[in-house]
Amino acid sequence: MSVTHHATAQERPPSQVEAQNTQVPATPVATPYPDAAAGDGNTQQGYNPLRWAEDWRSMRDPAKRNDIFDRLKYIPIGSNDVYLTLSGELRARVNYFSNPQGRKSEHQRQDSYRIFLGADLHIGEHFRAYGELARGPMDGKNIGSPSGTLSNKLLVQQAFVDGTWQVGQTDVGARVGRQVFIDGSNLLFANRDNNTVQTSLTGVRAWARGSTLRADVFDLYYTTYGNGGIGDDPIDWGRRFSGVTAGIVLPKHLFGGSKLYLDPFVWRLRNRETTWGAETAREERTYVGAHLWGEAGPVTIDWTANHQGGSYGGRHLDAWQVLLAGTYRLGKANTAPRLGLHFDYATGGGANGQGKLRNAFAPYGNNIYYSYQGYLTPTNLVAIAPSLTVSPARTLRVTGEYQFTWRETASDAVYRSNGTPFAGTAGTGGRRTVDVARLQTIWTVSPRLSLTGRLEHAFAKSGLETAGYRDSSYAALWASFRF
Numbered sequence: 001m002s003v004t005h006h007a008t009a010q011e012r013p014p015s016q017v018e019a020q021n022t023q024v025p026a027t028p029v030a031t032p033y034p035d036a037a038a039g040d041g042n043t044q045q046g047y048n049p050l051r052w053a054e055d056w057r058s059m060r061d062p063a064k065r066n067d068i069f070d071r072l073k074y075i076p077i078g079s080n081d082v083y084l085t086l087s088g089e090l091r092a093r094v095n096y097f098s099n100p101q102g103r104k105s106e107h108q109r110q111d112s113y114r115i116f117l118g119a120d121l122h123i124g125e126h127f128r129a130y131g132e133l134a135r136g137p138m139d140g141k142n143i144g145s146p147s148g149t150l151s152n153k154l155l156v157q158q159a160f161v162d163g164t165w166q167v168g169q170t171d172v173g174a175r176v177g178r179q180v181f182i183d184g185s186n187l188l189f190a191n192r193d194n195n196t197v198q199t200s201l202t203g204v205r206a207w208a209r210g211s212t213l214r215a216d217v218f219d220l221y222y223t224t225y226g227n228g229g230i231g232d233d234p235i236d237w238g239r240r241f242s243g244v245t246a247g248i249v250l251p252k253h254l255f256g257g258s259k260l261y262l263d264p265f266v267w268r269l270r271n272r273e274t275t276w277g278a279e280t281a282r283e284e285r286t287y288v289g290a291h292l293w294g295e296a297g298p299v300t301i302d303w304t305a306n307h308q309g310g311s312y313g314g315r316h317l318d319a320w321q322v323l324l325a326g327t328y329r330l331g332k333a334n335t336a337p338r339l340g341l342h343f344d345y346a347t348g349g350g351a352n353g354q355g356k357l358r359n360a361f362a363p364y365g366n367n368i369y370y371s372y373q374g375y376l377t378p379t380n381l382v383a384i385a386p387s388l389t390v391s392p393a394r395t396l397r398v399t400g401e402y403q404f405t406w407r408e409t410a411s412d413a414v415y416r417s418n419g420t421p422f423a424g425t426a427g428t429g430g431r432r433t434v435d436v437a438r439l440q441t442i443w444t445v446s447p448r449l450s451l452t453g454r455l456e457h458a459f460a461k462s463g464l465e466t467a468g469y470r471d472s473s474y475a476a477l478w479a480s481f482r483f
Helices: none
Strands: 075-080 081-096 107-122 127-136 137-141 154-168 168-180 201-210 215-222 233-248 258-276 281-298 300-314 318-331 340-347 382-393 396-406 434-444 449-460 472-482
Touching: 201 233, 258 300
Parallel strands: none
Antiparallel strands: 075 081, 081 107, 081 472, 107 127, 107 137, 127 154, 154 168, 168 201, 201 215, 215 233, 233 258, 258 281, 281 300, 300 318, 318 340, 340 382, 382 396, 396 434, 434 449, 449 472
16 A cells, blocks of 8 residues: 555554653643643653653753753743753664565665754744754665665754643644644554654644643645655645544543543545555545543553544445553552553455455554564554563563464455555465564663664464565664753
């Protein structure tokens, strides 16, 4: 399918509820909507995946600045109400693939480098302009022709202005321009931090947030990524994503004490040239669903269900996704071991025939959740995976997982993370597709510096083996420094 970028996706965060209420809102209200649930990412130890969501006003006090990087966080321009915050990230990474793309062939090695630089200009309490440049050179062995999200000489990753103000006890605002947008289930859309550059869209987002209710509306267009300089990453006017996401803070007394959030949504994704099977046609896909997530005692949940309707060419769309994940903490400390389980169901069928199209599709989700190698996506998918996370030290986290995967219908293909099918898999082989064993270690040396290692082995099953695909291994190691 041709509606996603040809690249893998970002890592799903360990939990959306591990760092509640650590971010100071840009414009305080009397009783603000919880920051971690507002759709702007989680702030931990001052840092957020969305760098503009960080609040560094504490650096007004020189006594709190410990080094040169702290001085970059609050640069007054004429007065304390007009100031500039500079941010950045440097990442060096090596990826190794055996039998890349599941075909018997020489191994592939990707040596990639990420360089981000952001500037956040605050003009009083209500207005701000943010810009972010990204550079991502890549070298290695047998790298072929990497996509613009993996190898990019230079691009404007974000460039927007926004304004916020208060209406009674409600915080309202609007943002216009190119922006990273992640308001919803990470499996439906994500900033795809696994890539060298992140996924950004261009358009308008507006919001209203009270103490227990919120609503966000958006109208955004995708980006077409080139590999060169700033001028080859234009807006793709043929792919448009719009809709509304609401938010409800559920009562804290539920289940004897909890922090739970319900985010119902209605979205529409339009693409002038969508390919399913041998056909390319205009697709208008509507999403109606809800995201329930949070924690209750030792349990965390992240559940999403949605129905997808609309039309593809002259055909009706009728698809479902049910994406369920949770963990159980084996102790009272935050570093206690966690048992995890995720179950994911996404319908498939109709890509190579007439009648209804039943293939589910995520707008731009976190597909490495299913395979670091980009084997799978929540289209024609059934997956179940138990996991265990341990923290031998406060700054060290190790997660092991084993995933069993089927396709919902064997008459349709097995789909990669970029939405394209594995050639020759439609209607051949069985429903079993690939088992995935994986291990990840993250060492947070400091809030600025982290080291990550990943290992994965994909065991091809009948749904892939019949079409000539084989087992494949993956390994990665990288260091990230941010300021």
